[in-house]
Amino acid sequence: MIPEFRQRLLDSNSYGYDVLESIVQKVQDDIQMQPKPKLQRSRSVxxxxxxxxxxxxxxxxxxxxxxxxxxxxxxxxxxxxxxxxxxxxxxxxxxxxxxxxxxxxxxxxxxxxxxxxxxxxxxxxxxxxxxxxxxxxxxxxxxxxxxxxxxxxxxxxxxxxxxxxxxxxxxxxxxxxxxxxxxxxxxxxxxxxxxxxxxxxxx
CATH class of the missing domain: 3.40.50.300 (P-loop containing nucleotide triphosphate hydrolases)
Known part of the structure; x- marks a missing residue:
């Protein structure tokens, strides 16, 4: 997800849960690398x-x-x-x-x-x-x-x-x-x- 959109959703007046956050944070801590989000990475040829x-x-x-x-x-x-x-x-x-x-x-x-x-x-x-x-x-x-x-x-x-x-x-x-x-x-x-x-x- 685009970081700006993610933050808007989290800041909105609604209940929101980032189900990937804990997984990404754990991997980030283990390998000491910052994630690099990319739009449509899973569907890119x-x-x-x-x-x-x-x-x-x-x-x-x-x-x-x-x-x-x-x-x-x-x-x-x-x-x-x-x-x-x-x-x-x-x-x-x-x-x-x-x-x-x-x-x-x-x-x-x-x-x-x-x-x-x-x-x-x-x-x-x-x-x-x-x-x-x-x-x-x-x-x-x-x-x-x-x-x-x-x-x-x-x-x-x-x-x-x-x-x-x-x-x-x-x-x-x-x-x-x-x-x-x-x-x-x-x-x-x-x-x-x-x-x-x-x-x-x-x-």
Missing amino acids: GRDSDKYFDRIAAIEYTLAHDDGITLKGLEEADIILLGVSRSGKTPTSLYMAMQFGLRVVNYPFIDDDLARMKLLPEFEIHRHKLFGLTINPERLTEIRENRLAGSDYASNEQCLHELQTVEALFRREAIPYINTSSLSVEEISTRVLERTGLRRRLL
């Missing part, structure tokens, strides 16, 4: 302003490209995650953006993609950025049941069909992929970085 704004830009890009919202600007992407719905793409994308400052696109295969069994033209020129996520059918059914219980979307048959189709596409197109069934978001992200050789932008 300071010397790391470049990293801060890089992180914000990565998060904004990743949110704008979540779940196939848009396929524009793929040239700016660090990585493009592919997989069936509910295989862990969105949380992994956001984690990689927030923790590593990476710009991540994630795209869920829809019925048209599964019927076509071909990569979208937009992905063809960015093959080196493609990475697949898959999951065990039982685990996928469990996750989808929690979202839409009793639906065809969550049925064992549908989940198995989608996974078999997408994994066949990954193999045919030589797209690296991992199974996320028993992995945390942190583990998925680390393995993706290891497999791709991608370097995190933020340390």
Whole structure:
């Protein structure tokens, strides 16, 4: 708090208690140094302003490209995650953006993609950025049941069909992929970085 404002509050006709005073005074006595108040110190980006704004830009890009919202600007992407719905793409994308400052696109295969069994033209020129996520059918059914219980979307048959189709596409197109069934978001992200050789932008 600004010292002048603090004093005004303490001098005002009200009950006021500076809950930090005793702590600050104790630290001051112990280390024999005067405190130097600075406005908004806890929220200042300071010397790391470049990293801060890089992180914000990565998060904004990743949110704008979540779940196939848009396929524009793929040239700016660090990585493009592919997989069936509910295989862990969105949380992994956001984690990689927030923790590593990476710009991540994630795209869920829809019925048209599964019927076509071909990569979208937009992905063809960015093959080196493609990475697949898959999951065990039982685990996928469990996750989808929690979202839409009793639906065809969550049925064992549908989940198995989608996974078999997408994994066949990954193999045919030589797209690296991992199974996320028993992995945390942190583990998925680390393995993706290891497999791709991608370097995190933020340390």
